[in-house]
Amino acid sequence: MLFRIGEEKARATSIVRYAPDSHFPAHGHPGGEEILVLDGVFQDETGDYPAGSYMRNPPGSGHRPGSRQGCVIFVKLWQFRRDDLESVACKSGHGVLFDNGHEQVRIETWAADTDVERLNPEGLEMLVLDGSFRDATDMFARHSWLRLPAGASLRARTGTKGARVWLKAGALQQENLCAF
Numbered sequence: 001m002l003f004r005i006g007e008e009k010a011r012a013t014s015i016v017r018y019a020p021d022s023h024f025p026a027h028g029h030p031g032g033e034e035i036l037v038l039d040g041v042f043q044d045e046t047g048d049y050p051a052g053s054y055m056r057n058p059p060g061s062g063h064r065p066g067s068r069q070g071c072v073i074f075v076k077l078w079q080f081r082r083d084d085l086e087s088v089a090c091k092s093g094h095g096v097l098f099d100n101g102h103e104q105v106r107i108e109t110w111a112a113d114t115d116v117e118r119l120n121p122e123g124l125e126m127l128v129l130d131g132s133f134r135d136a137t138d139m140f141a142r143h144s145w146l147r148l149p150a151g152a153s154l155r156a157r158t159g160t161k162g163a164r165v166w167l168k169a170g171a172l173q174q175e176n177l178c179a180f
Contacts, residue, residue: 002145011078013125015143018042018073023066032080033057034105036093036166038129038143040071052093054105058085074127074166103170112162118154123147123172126154131163147172 003013011031015038035042037053044063049055051071057063059080081102088098098105107129110116116133118124125147132141133156140146140156140163148154150171 003147006078009078013076013079013145014074016073016075018065018067018071020070021068022070023064026062026064028060028062029057029077030059031078032059032061032084034076034079036074036127038072038074040067041069042067042071042073046089049089049091052091054088054090054093054097056080056086056088056098058087060085061087103168105166105168108165108167110158110163110165112158112160114158114162116154116156116158116163118167118169120148120153120169121150122170123150124152124154125168125172127166129164129166131161132159133157133163133165134159 001012001014005011018040033056035055035057037049037051039051041051042049042053042065044065046063059082084100084102086100090097094107094109096104096106110131110133126140126145128140128142128144130142132139134140135154135156
């Protein structure tokens with residue numbers, strides 16, 4: 001668990017590991033669900049999603065997720081705007097994955113030993129997929145997660161192997177999020 005507001009039904013951001021041959025029962029996502037496959041192959045009734053795949057299951061959607069070989073996913077629940085009904089299933093994890101004018105989700109690759117600065121007028125969330133970077137106080141390596149409030153820009157330096165980073169830019173605590 002990386003972030004959570006609520007009890008059983010919660011606004012949450014997590015890294016979830018599926019054991020081989022495991023699945024969840026069919027269930028709905030009244031507040032939407034966002035998934036990035038980090039390792040292995042994630043599956044549901046719509047297909048197989050290898051590492052790097054990105055999905056947005058909008059509010060009111062549902063599925064029966066699982067994995068035959070096992071997988072690790074980054075998942076966000078109950079963080080959709082009420083008017084965000086776009087479904088996305090992308091099996092190539094690079095560049096802009098989603099942009100609706102309110103938020104943008106993308107994967108960036110940063111060169112080794114490079115200074116990186118990202119302005120942050122509305123809010124910024126990051127997950128390190130590979131490599132590492134350091135800001136003024138911390139080192140962020142593979143599967144490290146960072147969330148910056150609006151106005152707190154990122155100033156960082158990549159490690160010797162550079163970094164590949166999932167980023168979400170936009171208002172992180174929007175007024176019109178689905179209620180849980």
